Amino acid sequence: MSKNFLKSSIENASLNILLQIGFRCLTFVLNACVLRHVSQDEIGITNVRLLLLESTVLFLSREAFRRACLTATTQHDWPKVINLIWLSVPLCIGISGVCGYVWLNLLEQPNISLTLHYKFGVWSILISCVMELCSEQLYIVGQAFLFVRVQIALEIINITIRTIIYTTLVMSWSGQNAVLAFSFAQLASIFIYTLSFYAYFWYYLRNKNDNLPFNSMWDLFPKIFKKKWSECLDFRLVLLLWSFLKQGFMKQLLTDGERYVMTFFNTLKFNQQGVYDIINNLGSLAARFLFRPVETASYFYFSQLVHRDVPIKKQIEQDSNRIKEVVNVLECLLRVNSSIGLVVLSFGQAYAKLALYLYGGSALAVGIGPIILKMHCLSILFLAVNGIIECYAAATMNITELNQYNVEMVYLSVIFIFISFVLSSFFGGLGFILANCCNFAFRIIQCGRYIISQYKNTNYSPLKSLIPKKLFLMTLILSTILTLYSENIYFENDKVFHVLFGAILFFITVSIWLFEEISTLKFLSKVYHKKYN
Structure with missing residues (x-):
């Protein structure tokens, strides 16, 4: 049964990702056409x-x-x-x-x-x-x-x-x-x-x-x-x-806190809301393509294999192989999601302006739009980590823990709405992105504490997988510096070279990640063979 749930979760996530990529590409192209005919209001x-x-x-x-x-x-x-x-x-x-x-x-x-x-x-x-x-x-x-x-x-x-x-x-x-x-x-x-x-x-x-x-x-x-x-x-x-x-x-x-604030408190006019939404949708492509399907499949998987009302230590004693597989899956998901978030943050700094130019024309590529999209890349990193941690917590908490979590969410919601209102009043759309980063950071801390306490005094520590490998991290920093230099020199006169230069650095970065993550690749290969056996 464990293999069936894992197989279904993998198949669900992979097909969802393919669906999201294929049809979001379609809607991306169509929306780019529509944007040129529909008013921002x-x-x-x-x-x-x-x-x-x-x-x-x-x-x-x-x-x-x-x-x-x-x-x-x-x-x-x-x-x-x-x-x-x-x-x-x-x-x-x-x-x-x-x-x-x-x-x-x-x-x-x-x-x-x-x-x-x-x-x-x-x-x-x-x-x-x-x-x-x-x-x-x-x-x-x-x-x-x-x-x-x-x-x-x-x-x-x-x-x-x-x-x-x-x-x-x-x-x-x-x-x-x-x-x-x-x-x-x-x-x-x-x-x-x-x-x-x-x-x-x-x-x-x-x-x-x-x-x-x-x-x-x-x-x-x-x-x-x-x-x-x-x-x-x-x-x-x-x-x-x-x-x-x-x-x-x-x-x-x-x-959707930022949407409630701009809707109920009118911090942005309709045309400003339209611009913010365009940039937010463009910045959320990775979330819709990859993170959301993976989170949906992961919740189903964790909810079937981890019993809510049984302490994790007792579950390890009863079936250590099952819990070991669950921890390996959690570690792998955190490693992959956080790595994707870091890559988006790194390359998004130099290619945010180009993305807006291609998506909505020169009108979107000027002003505060590129700055909002660059900051949105940081929120994607927080979103990538929060999605997996939160879905695991929701799938494994017992009713008492869920009720306590709900109380904490009340306080967090009030703080988030207040921060969104204050920051958006001063910084407009950029304030919503900053508030979202704070929101995700608080939620990661909240659910991370639960996971740490759950696996306390065991041989497992799944959150350690969030720490990137050294060579990969150094490559990301170097890629950010070089692509920003390329944008400054070549964006206006030679956009094709700017894209090709970034593509080469992206290929190098991904290759180094694959080299350092041999254990992750082996686990994915094992999961793949388990699916088809």
Whole structure:
């Protein structure tokens, strides 16, 4: 079973990475075209105001259910779990009602000269969120029973339809009514995504249902016919769900804190929000390409192999090989993620300006934009480390530890919002990046303390893998100096040479990392062979 979970996690992460790279490249090219036709004000409305609404509703409605219901899936009483998952739909409706009222009545409304379709955009987001939650039980079942390729295929469908519809409408309307185009694309993509999920499971259960504890599609809908609630719901999961729900609100504040500050306190105008979002999206490519898929797969893996309510020392005594594998995976992930973050930080200093020039034209490559993107490279390093440490902590903490963690998150959220407000008032978009760096640093310390205490008085110390090897670190420092010199001399007159020079240094840097990380490569090779054996 351990091998199956590891195989699924690796396959899930690798396919997700390939999906993200392939389709983010597509959206990158299409967005670069759209940016030249859509005003920065409308980008601020869609990419900050409306997408913040979507992330708020979806995160608060489903994240806790996913984390709770994907814990120890081999021990589930699935009829009770299905009942529990469907509670996310009324929760989503309630959260949508509250957020919809706030977005339509309490927040500053965009001027009618910017868009006529803001209200329709809000309603499209709310409807699409409820629609998506109606297939949440299928997503969780697919994750639990390792339907990796199906979920990847449906993500492809979702991204493709949304991107094509939005781009087509924007280009055909000559950049007018971008918010309306965004709303149509949102509704169409989520409708087809949800319908495709149901169609696949209907076909699978009709023709091949030996691997699932369900006989028909009706088993994937709630059945609350018992008189006692204890016969309808798994209260062990309910308690875990409640802990994650309390944590979810604080985590959402920490994740999208800068968007909440600029939305609720108007520290940036819509056009400034649009510029910040463009730069933030460009700077977050590594996070979306690599870190997020790896974190999703890692959480599932750790949650299956590490028991929440059993001390790690006792688990080592019971099955030392299993815990040794878990620690090796954790060390490998921390080593790889932190190395990627260091490379991004090193080369981002000299190529931030070029990236903005290629992505949005000369207008983005002047002013404070390059400085924000350079600082964003530092936040990527913090994000790379925090993602793995936090997902491991969330996957292995017991309920008492989760509740204590939630209390700490409350304090951290208040501090983060305050820092974001103060720094953005003085430094604009750059202040949000600085606040994010502080946010991730605090969270790394918080979860790092938990991991250190968990493995105290054992032979394992997984956080030591965060320390880079000497030759690799020296190469990064030298590459940063040389590429900055190249930018200063060649950027204006010979951009091709500047790119080639950086490519050579990048190749040297990666080669040195591979040379020094022989043990990491051997472990990855072992994992690869285990997957296919």
